[in-house]
Amino acid sequence: MVGAVLATAAMLAGCANPAGAVAPSHSLMTPAQVGASASASSTPWPASDWWRGWGDPQLSGLIDQALVQQPSLQSVQARITQAQAAVDAAGAARSPxxxxxxxxxxxxxxxxxxxxxxxxxxxxxxxxxxxxxxxxxDLFGRQRAALDSAIGQWRAAQADAQAARVLLAGNIASTYVNLARLIDARALSQQALQQREQTLALVRQRIVAGLDTNVELRQAEGFIAQTRVELETLDESIGRTRHALAELAGVGPNALGEVTPQLASVTTAPLPAGLPADLLGRRADLVALRWRVEAALKDADVARAQFYPxxxxxxxxxxxxxxxxxxxxxxxxxxxxxxxxxLPIFDGGRLRANLSARNAEIDVAVDGYNAALLRALREVADEVTSLQSLERQQRSQADALQAAEAAFDLATQRYRSGLGNYLVVLTAETNVIAQRRAAADLKARHLNAEVALTRALGGGYQQQIAQQPESKASA
Missing domain, CATH: 2.20.200.10 (Outer membrane efflux proteins (OEP))
Structure with missing residues (x-):
């Protein structure tokens, strides 16, 4: 009897067919097409806990805390549970x-x-x-394809969770560096205030001696007031940055009021020699998009199987x-x-339209993956270029700072001796303050570029051979 049913099904299958549906036309880019090379496989990939390499227990504690209690990560975990439930539901349909x-x-x-x-x-x-x-x-594979699609989405959700962890750790590190930069800038402004107060005292002494006028006095007082405004502005920025860091760490805005990071020592991080082809398995966002392409292909198989009995x-x-x-x-x-x-015999083209839509979703998923691959490789190239440039800038800026400090010392000595005017001292002092701030900014930019390169290289993620979730149907 079953044989007769199968024979009848084969005979009637001609009543509906997918001919005329729009087929997918886009293809996945290969590493070679975008300039990635397997010869760059010696790339120094970051560790999964790369932030510990900075040797800052305060930063490590913040990131560890955020990875446990940040609500955004908890919502990602909920999406994994949702995807697991979809796998169970698709698997259950294959059982009696x-x-x-x-x-x-x-x-x-x-x-x-x-x-x-x-x-x-x-x-x-x-x-x-x-x-x-x-x-x-499941004679035509519809249920198997539906299960494979659900598994693909489950694997994509897992990769998304890892990508969210990498992003969160990178954002905390960048915000932490920004807070350290602001604290350093405030310390420099406090030094400038003390320096200008000493200069004001010197001007008053020279006025008593008849060597200066009230013009120099008012200039010195004005620069002190300006520095105090800068200190207030920096205090505001430090407070707001602490609030942002607290949000990322998953705590209240005032919980990190005592956090006062210092800029870590800049180390010359090993840079990749080229664009590594292995990046495809090291970036969780690329892995997630690749699984979504697989899921879209299986959804098209489901739509195609609906033409059959x-x-x-x-x-x-x-x-x-x-x-x-x-x-x-x-x-x-x-x-x-x-x-x-x-068996579908006549449906007005509904099944064919559905198949065309699923095929179009394949193209959308492929295009999304290709765009993300290009963006990922561009991010690696950008951060390598930035780090190389920043190292050159820091060397030149160190020379500029040394020259500015020497010029300020000479200008101050000449002013004390009555051989120079106050305008020269102010100009030299302003240059020293600018160079010190530039040094702190370059240091922060270098650290942020290290964070960005770590994220661009996957943040320590490495694709594992994903196993099928243990659905009730597959047990």
Missing amino acids: QVNASVDLSDQRFTKNGIVPPPLAGAIRWNNSAQIGASWEL NVNLVAFVGLSSIGLDRFINAGSETFGAGPALR
């Missing part, structure tokens, strides 16, 4: 389904229907209890009677078994 039903109704039978006397016009109990079972034979094996057993007194008698038994076939 068993249902039970019981119907008891006290009803009046019509006199003008097909019910014969004495039931016609009488009120009797109409009873039915039944256990039914069905099993859809559904074959179900159905069986039931139960009791059925008119009147409660005979409900559990042997003669009330009812049972049956057999195949059921459903």
